[in-house]
Amino acid sequence: MTHFPLLKKLRWDRVDDMRPRVARIPLLLICFALIVPLCGPASTRAQGDGEETIRCRCHSDAGSMELEFPADGGPIEGSYRSAYTEEDTSLLYDEDGSGALYAEQRSVSIAIEFDGEYSGGDTGLFTFLVRGSATVDIDNLEDDGFDRSYRAELDTTTTGHWNEDGTLKVHDITGQFTPVGMSANDIPNTEWLEPPTASVAAELILSCSGGPGGRSEPPGRSGFSQPHAPSGLPQPNGPPNPPVMRQPVAPQSGLPVPPAPPPIPAPMGDCGPVQVIYLDDLGIDPGQAEIDAFIENALALGGPDYSLIISHRQRLTQRFGQEGFEQIDTLLQELGYIAETCPFVLIVGDADVVPYGVLPNPTDDGDVLFTDDVYGDTDHDELTIPDIPVARIPDGWSLELVLAQLSPSNVPESGDFTLANSKRPHADAVADQVFGTDRILLWSLPTLHEQVGPSQVDVRHSYFMLHGAAWDTTVWWGEEEVYPVAFTVAEAKSEGVVLSGACYGTYTYNRTPLDSIPLAFLHSGARAFIGATGITYSPLWTAGPDATGPMRHDAVFHHAFLDAVSQGESPLAAFMEAKEQMADLCASGDATAAEIKMLHEFVYFGKP
Numbered sequence: 001m002t003h004f005p006l007l008k009k010l011r012w013d014r015v016d017d018m019r020p021r022v023a024r025i026p027l028l029l030i031c032f033a034l035i036v037p038l039c040g041p042a043s044t045r046a047q048g049d050g051e052e053t054i055r056c057r058c059h060s061d062a063g064s065m066e067l068e069f070p071a072d073g074g075p076i077e078g079s080y081r082s083a084y085t086e087e088d089t090s091l092l093y094d095e096d097g098s099g100a101l102y103a104e105q106r107s108v109s110i111a112i113e114f115d116g117e118y119s120g121g122d123t124g125l126f127t128f129l130v131r132g133s134a135t136v137d138i139d140n141l142e143d144d145g146f147d148r149s150y151r152a153e154l155d156t157t158t159t160g161h162w163n164e165d166g167t168l169k170v171h172d173i174t175g176q177f178t179p180v181g182m183s184a185n186d187i188p189n190t191e192w193l194e195p196p197t198a199s200v201a202a203e204l205i206l207s208c209s210g211g212p213g214g215r216s217e218p219p220g221r222s223g224f225s226q227p228h229a230p231s232g233l234p235q236p237n238g239p240p241n242p243p244v245m246r247q248p249v250a251p252q253s254g255l256p257v258p259p260a261p262p263p264i265p266a267p268m269g270d271c272g273p274v275q276v277i278y279l280d281d282l283g284i285d286p287g288q289a290e291i292d293a294f295i296e297n298a299l300a301l302g303g304p305d306y307s308l309i310i311s312h313r314q315r316l317t318q319r320f321g322q323e324g325f326e327q328i329d330t331l332l333q334e335l336g337y338i339a340e341t342c343p344f345v346l347i348v349g350d351a352d353v354v355p356y357g358v359l360p361n362p363t364d365d366g367d368v369l370f371t372d373d374v375y376g377d378t379d380h381d382e383l384t385i386p387d388i389p390v391a392r393i394p395d396g397w398s399l400e401l402v403l404a405q406l407s408p409s410n411v412p413e414s415g416d417f418t419l420a421n422s423k424r425p426h427a428d429a430v431a432d433q434v435f436g437t438d439r440i441l442l443w444s445l446p447t448l449h450e451q452v453g454p455s456q457v458d459v460r461h462s463y464f465m466l467h468g469a470a471w472d473t474t475v476w477w478g479e480e481e482v483y484p485v486a487f488t489v490a491e492a493k494s495e496g497v498v499l500s501g502a503c504y505g506t507y508t509y510n511r512t513p514l515d516s517i518p519l520a521f522l523h524s525g526a527r528a529f530i531g532a533t534g535i536t537y538s539p540l541w542t543a544g545p546d547a548t549g550p551m552r553h554d555a556v557f558h559h560a561f562l563d564a565v566s567q568g569e570s571p572l573a574a575f576m577e578a579k580e581q582m583a584d585l586c587a588s589g590d591a592t593a594a595e596i597k598m599l600h601e602f603v604y605f606g607k608p
Contacts, residue, residue, distance in 0.1 A: 415459025505531025
């Protein structure tokens with residue numbers, strides 16, 4: 001099935017101002033979600049000049065895709081075609097903040113050409129270029145002038161992964177949509193906003209054949225130890241069967257030659273040289289491979305005390321205006337004087353400003369494994385462990401959030417707070433060992449979010465072991481026969497250090513501080529927020545007054561981080577220590593697939 005939902009996003013002048021900028025704003029963020037099931041006949045094996053060729057195809061009523069590439073590595077060629085119509089609704093807001101749904105008939109046509117390079121070997125991952133166009137025509141059935149058209153010229157990269165059954169999954173094709181026609185100019189009190197970056201988030205499964213021995217077995221996953229079966233089934237920290245939302249990325253695309261960074265600046269106090277780089281100033285394509293190559297080259301030239309701040313001038317300026325960008329840039333130029341961990345790599349902006357890296361997901365939970373670890377890994381070790389700590393300040397479409405995070409912190413001098421799902425007894429052991437027997441710990445149930453006061457959360461260290469989901473980032477849940485609401489965005493106010501064990505605890509794509517718990521914490525001045533970009537897993541412990549079990553899965557990271565930060569380590573240094581302890585577990589040969597995934601999906605939000 002192919003569908004074309006119109007996502008709803010309303011931008012505010014301030015997160016505490018609940019009035020839209022104009023009287024009526026048709027919302028223009030477009031997102032394709034092209035889901036094509038396994039389909040089409042297996043293609044034939046080809047051979048020319050002694051070179052085996054793999055051909056992958058998928059044909060259905062929703063669309064068709066074909067790829068062809070040498071089995072041992074080489075050029076990729078292919079195409080995607082789709083044309084369909086459907087009925088859907090769009091949400092429009094009035095000046096009082098109320099919304100109304102409008103029925104629409106949508107006609108969509110897509111034509112995309114692929115070319116690039118397949119690496120071959122046993123990595124199970126390859127990248128290729130995406131070139132072509134996608135057009136969208138939206139006709140409102142109410143005939144009140146809300147018709148519009150969009151077009152995207154695609155020139156980006158994407159990835160493919162081999163599945164266990166030998167089929168090929170292709171996903172994450174991104175593009176910049178722009179309006180090319182609209183009929184709203186004469187509607188009173190109406191203004192059309194320029195659409196933010198939109199995405200073609202394709203996920204297609206292709207039948208393949210050809211190549212030496214065919215594709216009955218997928219290539220092995222390089223960079224990961226083969227997981228052992230866990231002693232107990234880990235428990236994912238999310239409500240049952242959430243509709244998982246995928247975030248577009250710009251994945252690895254070969255081995256680019258990075259440009260040289262500008263001359264290294266003078267040391268900044270005790271922090272050494274700190275260099276601010278805007279990718280577009282140097283003509284660096286904002287994709288994983290290009291950014292990673294540049295960071296690695298800059299760190300090698302800068303020396304052991306060198307720190308690097310990465311962002312994108314044009315995207316920040318489009319988001320916050322020239323004046324807002326200049327405020328951010330001024331604080332970035334002085335950041336080394338307030339940083340507590342040096343050297344560092346700091347990424348400024350959401351994933352659509354500077355994308356996450358992507359690593360193979362060793363589990364079968366369906367997540368794309370987003371991480372910033374690749375940007376700090378300079379020695380390319382087997383586990384992709386960062387050699388220099390990486391922090392990120394997501395922007396959440398909020399200038400106030402970014403400025404708060406780039407300013408000196410006012411961390412409470414003391415206090416701890418733990419709020420845990422009653423089915424996760426290991427949280428008690430973590431809190432006891434770190435904070436002592438006098439720790440503040442609430443369980444849900446019986447605790448509901450209405451019973452959580454601001455003074456409880458705004459302490460030096462807060463630890464949340466609750467359920468989370470990508471489809472609603474305003475809520476974290478407890479767990480009983482029903483999933484009680486244990487914590488919401490309304491309670492997310494603290495200037496301390498916050499650790500979340502919730503699934504999708506750092507899922508912030510297309511979110512603001514109004515609808516994201518981590519962004520609300522950061523907007524309120526939290527010193528740091530640490531959480532996972534996808535599904536996380538907890539150890540299976542025996543419940544009861546003396547709950548016991550092995551300190552495995554997410555408990556290893558949680559205990560290591562909280563122990564280090566409670567002993568006086570800076571948040572980013574404690575984050576690195578937790579990464580190292582997870583790496584030790586993953587290198588032991590006894591790690592589960594879930595633990596290998598969690599080594600990388602925990603990311604750090606906040607200044608170094």
